[in-house]
Amino acid sequence: MDDARLSVWLDTIWQDLHEAAARRRGDLPNATIASVNEDGAPSLRVVVLRAVDRAAAELSFHTDVRSEKVLQLLARPASEVLFWRPADGLQLRFFGQADLFLPGTLKATAAYEAIPEKGRRKYRTAPAPGTPLPAPDALDFAEAAPGAADPGLARFTLITFRVSRIDALRLDGSDQTRAFFHLDGDRLRSATWIAP
Amino acid sequence: MDDARLSVWLDTIWQDLHEAAARRRGDLPNATIASVNEDGAPSLRVVVLRAVDRAAAELSFHTDVRSEKVLQLLARPASEVLFWRPADGLQLRFFGQADLFLPGTLKATAAYEAIPEKGRRKYRTAPAPGTPLPAPDALDFAEAAPGAADPGLARFTLITFRVSRIDALRLDGSDQTRAFFHLDGDRLRSATWIAP
Numbered sequence: 001m002d003d004a005r006l007s008v009w010l011d012t013i014w015q016d017l018h019e020a021a022a023r024r025r026g027d028l029p030n031a032t033i034a035s036v037n038e039d040g041a042p043s044l045r046v047v048v049l050r051a052v053d054r055a056a057a058e059l060s061f062h063t064d065v066r067s068e069k070v071l072q073l074l075a076r077p078a079s080e081v082l083f084w085r086p087a088d089g090l091q092l093r094f095f096g097q098a099d100l101f102l103p104g105t106l107k108a109t110a111a112y113e114a115i116p117e118k119g120r121r122k123y124r125t126a127p128a129p130g131t132p133l134p135a136p137d138a139l140d141f142a143e144a145a146p147g148a149a150d151p152g153l154a155r156f157t158l159i160t161f162r163v164s165r166i167d168a169l170r171l172d173g174s175d176q177t178r179a180f181f182h183l184d185g186d187r188l189r190s191a192t193w194i195a196p
Numbered sequence: 197m198d199d200a201r202l203s204v205w206l207d208t209i210w211q212d213l214h215e216a217a218a219r220r221r222g223d224l225p226n227a228t229i230a231s232v233n234e235d236g237a238p239s240l241r242v243v244v245l246r247a248v249d250r251a252a253a254e255l256s257f258h259t260d261v262r263s264e265k266v267l268q269l270l271a272r273p274a275s276e277v278l279f280w281r282p283a284d285g286l287q288l289r290f291f292g293q294a295d296l297f298l299p300g301t302l303k304a305t306a307a308y309e310a311i312p313e314k315g316r317r318k319y320r321t322a323p324a325p326g327t328p329l330p331a332p333d334a335l336d337f338a339e340a341a342p343g344a345a346d347p348g349l350a351r352f353t354l355i356t357f358r359v360s361r362i363d364a365l366r367l368d369g370s371d372q373t374r375a376f377f378h379l380d381g382d383r384l385r386s387a388t389w390i391a392p
Contacts, residue, residue, distance in 0.1 A: 034238035041274040042230035042238040078237040133389040136373045177332045193329040
C-alpha cells in the first residue's frame with residue numbers, strides 16, 4: 001500500500017463504526033448479517049452493532065439462541081456483514097467468520113449482564129421466534145421470579161465476527177470509489193483501489 | 197387467513213415498494229440482495245429497486261454482467277432480498293428465485309433503453325468491476341462511437357426476483373410485530389402472525 005489515502009479511509013471506517021456502536025445513532029449501527037440455510041440459500045436480517053474491537057478486527061452482535069441464524073452460523077461460520085449509510089452512499093462489506101458464544105459461556109453471561117433491563121425483555125419471550133401466533137400481540141414476556149434464574153440469560157447469545165476483508169464503496173453521484181482491505185487482526189495485509 | 201389486518205399489511209407492503217420504485221426516494225428503494233459464492237458463503241450488496249409487479253410477485257433490479265453476483269445467482273438462483281426502513285423499524289425479507297436476463301435478451305435491451313443516458317454510464321466502465329486500480333479515479337468510461345453499438349448494452353443485465361414468501365417485521369420500541377406471507381404469483385396462499 002503506497003497510497004496514504006487508503007489508510008486514512010480505513011481509519012475512518014473503524015472510527016465511524018466505533019462511534020456508531022457507542023452512540024447507537026445514525027444508520028451504521030444497523031448492519032445486515034448473512035448466513036446460509038440448510039438448503040444452501042442465503043438468509044439475511046438486520047442486527048445492531050454492539051461493539052467494535054479494531055485490535056482484534058472484531059464486530060459484536062447479540063441474538064436469541066432460538067433464532068434461525070444461530071444454527072446456520074454454527075453450521076457455516078463464513079459469513080458477511082453489510083453496512084449501508086445512505087446519507088453519503090457508503091457501503092461497507094465485511095467478510096469473515098462468526099464465532100458464537102452460547103448461553104452459559106462466560107462471554108455471553110458477561111455481555112448479558114451489561115445490557116439494561118429494558119434490553120433483556122426480548123430474550124424472555126414465549127413462544128420461540130418464528131412460531132405462529134393467533135394474534136400479533138399474543139407474545140408472552142416471562143418475568144424472572146425473585147431468586148430464580150433470569151430466563152433471558154438462558155437464551156442470550158453473543159456473536160463476534162472476525163473480519164478478514166473489507167470491501168468499501170462510496171457512491172458520490174455518478175462517481176464511485178472502492179477499495180479492498182485485507183486484515184490479519186490489527187495488521188493490514190494489503191489495501192488496493194478497486195474498480196467499482 | 198381470518199385476520200383482515202394481515203391482508204391490509206400485505207397491501208401496504210406492496211404499495212410502499214411500488215412507490216419506492218417509482219419515486220426513488222426514502223430508504224425502501226435501497227434493497228440488499230444476497231447470493232452465495234463458490235465456497236458456499238453468503239455475498240451481499242445494496243441494489244436499487246427498479247420496478248415492482250405485484251401481479252407476478254416480482255421485483256426488478258439492474259446490474260453489470262461482469263459483477264460477481266451474476267455468476268453467483270445463475271449458479272444458485274434461490275436468494276433473498278431485504279428491505280430496511282429505519283424511520284419506523286420496518287424489516288422486509290423476501291424469499292424467492294432470481295431470474296437473470298443477460299445482455300442480448302429482449303428484456304435486458306428493453307430495460308436498458310428505458311434508462312436515461314446518465315444511468316447508462318456505469319455500464320461502460322473499464323476495467324471490469326473488482327479489478328485493482330492504480331488510483332481511485334483511474335476508471336475509464338467508454339463513449340459509444342457514433343453509429344457503433346453502445347458498449348453499456350453489452351453489459352446491462354436485468355434481474356427479476358420472483359417472491360414466494362415475505363417475512364415482515366415491525367419494531368416499535370420494545371414491541372415487535374411479525375408476519376409470514378406465502379405467495380403464489382398474485383395469489384396469497386397463507387398469512388400468519390409470527391413470534392418475533
